[in-house]
Amino acid sequence: MVAENRTSVLVAGGGMVGLSMAAFLSWHGVRCLLVERQPALTPHPRARGVNPRTMELLRALGLEERVRDTASSKALARNAGVIAVETLAGRQVGELRQYFMDHVTDLGELSPTGWCMCYQDELEPLLYERASELGAELLLDTELLSAEADDTGVTAVLRDRGRGAGRTVRADYLVAADGAGSETRARLGIGTHGPGSLGHFMNVAFEADLTEPLGSRRFIMCYVTGTGTRCALLPVNNRDRWMLHVMYRPGEEASFTERRCVELVRAAAGVPGLDVRVESVLPWHSAGLVADRFQDGRVFLAGDAAHVMPPTGAFGSNTGVQDAHNLAWKLAAVLRGEASPSLLATYDAERRPVADLTVAQAVLRHADRPRMAGQAPAAPDPAILPDEQVIFDYRYPAPAGGGDGREAGPGAPGTRAPHVPLVVGGAERSTLDLYARRPVLVAGPEGEAWRGAAARAAAGMGVPLDVHVLAATPDAPGPYDAHKSWCERHGVTPSGAVLVRPDGFVAWRAAAEPADPGAAVGDALAALLRPGLTEDAAGGPRLRPPTGSVTP
Ligand SMILES: Cc1cc2nc3c(=O)[nH]c(=O)nc-3n(C[C@H](O)[C@H](O)[C@H](O)COP(=O)(O)OP(=O)(O)OC[C@H]3O[C@@H](n4cnc5c(N)ncnc54)[C@H](O)[C@@H]3O)c2cc1C
Missing domain, CATH: 3.50.50.60 (FAD/NAD(P)-binding domain)
Known part of the structure; x- marks a missing residue:
């Protein structure tokens, strides 16, 4: 040592x-x-x-x-879809256009990226x-x-x-x-736990010019049915760098010699005599x-x-x-x-x-x-x-006392805070850009009262909090439409507010400004940062009872 x-x-x-x-x-x-x-x-x-x-x-x-x-x-950047062919140079036997990138390329409504x-x-x-x-x-x-x-x-x-x-x-x-x-x-x-093994695959990374058998197609993956073994071609640069995934039975690893890999690539491409250089070969066990x-x-x-x-x-x-x-x-x-x-x-x-x-x-x-x-x-x-x-709609349990009693719909506690476009300093940004290293309270355009109350509540607890009031933030003037859309997408009125965790998930929201916004934010921060626990009179932890709705 x-x-x-x-x-x-x-x-x-x-x-x-x-x-x-x-x-x-x-x-x-x-x-x-x-x-x-x-x-x-x-x-x-x-x-x-x-x-x-x-x-x-x-x-x-x-x-x-x-x-x-x-x-x-x-x-x-422009590849999309999954196809099945006998060989790359041969007949196409199938095409899968759902579930993958091509029907979700226009994500502007969901994400800034x-x-x-x-x-x-x-x-x-x-x-x-x-x-x-x-x-x-x-x-x-x-x-x-x-x-x-x-x-x-x-x-x-x-x-x-x-x-x-x-x-x-x-x-x-x-x-x-x-x-x-x-x-x-x-x-x-x-x-x-789970379904377990789904198969063993050899990933063969190779160089070979496949421009001709590829033609104008730009897929993400191409299953090949005509080689006698289950395999798929994956483009790395759509020209001369590719991957071949080949299914094999455990114990057959040694059979993937350079010569066999070259033969498999030629068979998958449907181009006998193709000039192939194997870059690397990696076995991989697919499982769930x-x-x-x-x-x-x-x-x-x-x-x-x-x-x-x-x-x-x-x-x-x-x-x-x-x-x-x-x-x-x-x-x-x-x-x-x-x-x-x-x-x-x-x-x-x-x-x-x-x-x-x-x-x-x-x-x-x-x-x-x-x-x-x-x-x-x-x-x-x-x-x-x-x-x-699958990518965006999973939901975490809302912290006890962190919900506002309305568990469903956009902006509900436990869901990813929705993307709403903003103009910041003349540049197009997203509300998601507000969420970084600290919890963030975002209030609607009629929620000015949140600003001081929330900052005082956080300071009193010794925890950091960024506060943005949409209408009053000089950096984010945006048209009222943007604020309306922010309210709709977060399920709040213009005087409401949403507490967002540093990872961009909604921790709590208030549909409208409550009688005591500072107390509401304090409770919400405690539920977020001290989940299930709060200090009792003797300073020891005890279970925190749910506080229920904070909406007025
Ligand atoms: C061949 C192959 C192809 C794949 N293709 C896809 C795909 O197309 N799409 C997809 O989404 N996923 C794919 N995956 C899965 C994806 O690569 C993994 O989900 C992802 O890489 C997991 O990353 P990881 O960091 O958790 O694990 P790994 O990438 O496995 O990294 C773990 C690291 O830990 C190191 N390590 C292990 N033990 C120790 C130790 N004791 N001390 C120090 N270091 C240690 C290892 O050396 C390794 O580098 C593929 C995986 C493989 C193997």
Whole structure:
């Protein structure tokens, strides 16, 4: 052991989710150390569909433009739909135009951003760079060997694989983003549930000029039925960089020699003698599984460590990045003493049901795909929800006392705060741009009374709060129509207000200004930041009774 070290949050795993976790934590000002076993980030293009909700989070991190500027994102900006062919050069046998990008490309009503196809080997370095810029300590070639949690923190043993040196680190919390085979999950004895294994796939990344058999088609994925084995072609740049996913039986890994991969590519392309260069080959186990718990005391599971799902729907890495975003502000608020540790229990309560729902939807889409090639009934499974519903419409339980008695409709507590366009300093922005590191109270154009009352309530509790009153904010003059649309989309009147969490979810709303707006905001902040707990007369925690409606 060379040194005793301290950090606030130790993150195990430097994949998409661990890197996102490190970036979000540092963005919140939390000291964080990330360790990744591999000496480099993944060189293999794996996940690529970055959904609009994840793009909103990357936008908040200041990464939206950098992600859209990557080579894969620029090359695939207009790709849409999934097709099935005998071979790429041969007959097309099916086309799937629902559930995927083509019917949700116009997301202007829902989000200030949209889908982006950016391969993981380009996205991970951007997350690494941003986390590093924001102050995270990122150690490659370093593995977590063990972690013991106690009442006050976690003691972790790390190993620098290059030098073979060990090191003990003390952290307040550990986030295990150590992938589908999570050793942390296994060490904690946390089981999984779900449909289980769905197949083994070999991902072959290759270079070959497919411009001619491709023609003018620009798909997201192309199933190939004529090779005698279930496989699919995925474009990386629509020209000479591609992926071939090939299904195989466990034990057959060794048969994927370079020569066989070249033959498979030629067969899938339908071009004998095609010049093919295999870049990398990666086995991958597709499954639908969710961990039984996402938290064990001071240890949290995130990303594939918490849930795995087939790539149909491109939900996998997106769900993991959104786990990290959900957890980061909570850890930050607890570490700064602004929230009680009970807030951390909402991570499991909120994210596990989302994982269950999303895994179920990914598995349904996986089972539905043979329909495209006429190998299943013509009608889609009615249990399959539209993509935008899976991506945006999940709902967290409203904090006890945090609701206003109206549980349904847009702007209801527990739902993602809706996007409403704003003009700020002459530039087109979104209400989503108001939600960043602190809770935010947004009041309607007749809600001036909220401003001072809410600020005083927050200051009295020693918690941060940004307050925006739409009509009176010089930066957001906007036409009255925008305010009307803000009211409608949040289910409040012009004197009402909405309390939004730093992750952009509605914590509480008041349809109209109550008699004592300061008391209402104080109660709402307490319900948000100290869920289930409040201080009794003796200073000990007790269950907080629901306060019911605060609407006048
Ligand atoms: C071949 C392949 C293709 C995929 N295609 C898609 C797709 O098209 N769409 C989609 O949405 N999803 C896809 N996925 C899934 C998607 O890539 C994952 O959901 C996402 O990458 C999960 O990220 P993660 O960070 O949770 O886990 P991972 O990316 O698995 O990262 C975990 C990291 O933890 C590290 N690690 C493990 N143990 C330790 C330790 N003890 N100490 C330090 N580091 C450790 C590992 O080295 C690894 O880098 C694919 C996955 C694979 C493997």
